Amino acid sequence: MDTTEILGRIWQSPDLWGDLDAICSCGGRFAGTESEAKARAFLEQRLRDVAGAVRAHTVTYPGWTRERSRVRLLGSAQQELPSTSLVLSPATPPGGVEFDLVDLGRGTTDEFRALHDRIRGRAVLVRHEFPFSLTHVHRRRKYAWAKEAGAAAFLIANNLPGCGVVSGSSGRGEPDDVPAVGLSHEAGEALRRAVEQGPARVLLEVRATRAEATAANLIAEIPGRTDEWVVLCAHYDGHDLAESAMDNASGVAAVLAVFRAVAPQVPQLRRGLRAIFFTVEEWGLLGSSLYLKGLSETERRQIAIAINLDTVVGGRRLSALTSGMNDVGHFVREATATGGAPVTPVSPVQANSDHFNFFLWGIPSFRLIAGYEDPTALTRYLLTPADSRDKVDPAELRVAAMTTAQLVLRACAAAEPVAEHRRPEDVRRTLDMGDPWVSDRVEVRKA
Ligand SMILES: [Zn+2]
Known part of the structure; x- marks a missing residue:
């Protein structure tokens, strides 16, 4: 040969x-x-x-068809933030739902543990990370932890500036899945600043259909x-x-x-x-x-x-x-x-x-x-x-x-x-x- x-x-x-x-x-x-x-x-x-x-x-x-998603930071710093719904995210009611926001940083076990009591009923924000490393924490893992702690929605921001929103999968279409969206690094920063300055609220709308x-x-x-x-x-x-x-x-x-x-x-x-x-x-x-x-x-x-x-x-x-x-x-x-x-x-x-x-x-x-x-x-x-x-x-x-x-x-x-x-x-x-x-x-x- x-x-x-x-x-x-x-x-x-x-x-x-x-x-x-x-x-x-x-x-x-x-x-x-x-x-x-x-x-x-x-x-x-x-x-x-x-x-x-x-x-x-x-x-x-x-199957799951992505229609549109919308994330709006409410309050004095109000602004529309670019987003994409994560694969298999459930839809929200039309017009969206307002949530209080908790920023969990990268979204490690320690960060989830530290803010555990503040997660129930709120939207959590975590960060995407370089996936090909033995030390990385996978998005699906962060999503599962958020659900376990009673989060009502899941937001993940790109860790890299200047390259738009981050995508990926979230749940597996189970009944207890929560709406999930990917954001840009800049949107993550805007939300982080809002949380630092006092209670932050977001309006989240996900439109998607399943068949x-x-x-x-x-x-x-x-x-x-x-x-x-x-x-x-x-x-x-x-x-x-x-x-x-x-x-x-x-x-x-x-x-x-x-x-x-x-x-x-x-x-x-x-x-x-x-x-x-x-x-x-x-x-x-x-x-x-x-x-x-x-x-x-x-x-x-x-x-x-x-x-x-x-x-x-x-x-x-x-x-x-x-x-x-x-x-x-x-x-x-x-x-x-x-x-x-x-x-x-x-x-x-x-x-x-x-x-x-x-x-x-x-x-x-x-x-x-x-x-x-x-x-x-x-x-x-x-x-x-x-x-x-x-x-x-x-x-x-x-x-x-x-x-x-x-x-x-x-x-x-x-x-x-x-x-x-x-x-x-x-x-x-x-x-x-x-x-x-x-x-x-x-x-x-x-x-
Ligand atoms: Zn691949």
């Missing part, structure tokens, strides 16, 4: 950038919108060009010599603030480039290559969750490893989130030791993309990500309108795709198992499933 030739194909092809460009041109690809449907049609054709056939795996999910919706994961295969598979996946949905370029047009374009480049080689290798584009990832990893649930035990066992590309540009270094599977980390290190870019395995379990669902079923898996533990990385702009094409360095995209090709070829060709499957019950037992949104330092032992 001539790896050099395959990597050369990726390095030289104009299609990698062309695909990224085309995906971004569809818009942010928020699930349930025209933009997502347009991207799906484009990707279906691109996969068909390589594999000849594509399967659309239907995903039925609790069951359908979307589709896209699946294309090149069989190998056995019935084993390497899954190479990326989510194609995003947020409607801009182009969702780093997160995750980068991963999708890289999957396409690798799929194209290795396709002629795969039939001679031990394992086949299955490319999957998941959707509704941004809503709590729904597309991949339903996909895996729909597989038989045998089909899940046939997946030798799942390689999930999510945000593979925006930082100079690449990391692999291996969910405590040490043999997966070993595979990653070995496969990238001799070429491509070095990839650093990060062990703690992180429920931040589709690899987590493979992990829950005990399937060897990891997420390839750029800029981990690097708060200066451009990935700090994720979930804001600044996640646009101009943040994508074409050289970084090429290196990510070539490194992925190296991992895929090694996984498809290896004579021995890539890594061992775990028993799902052991995986779930090891995890504190009450709070899968945080990094747990757990070692998940082999079955």
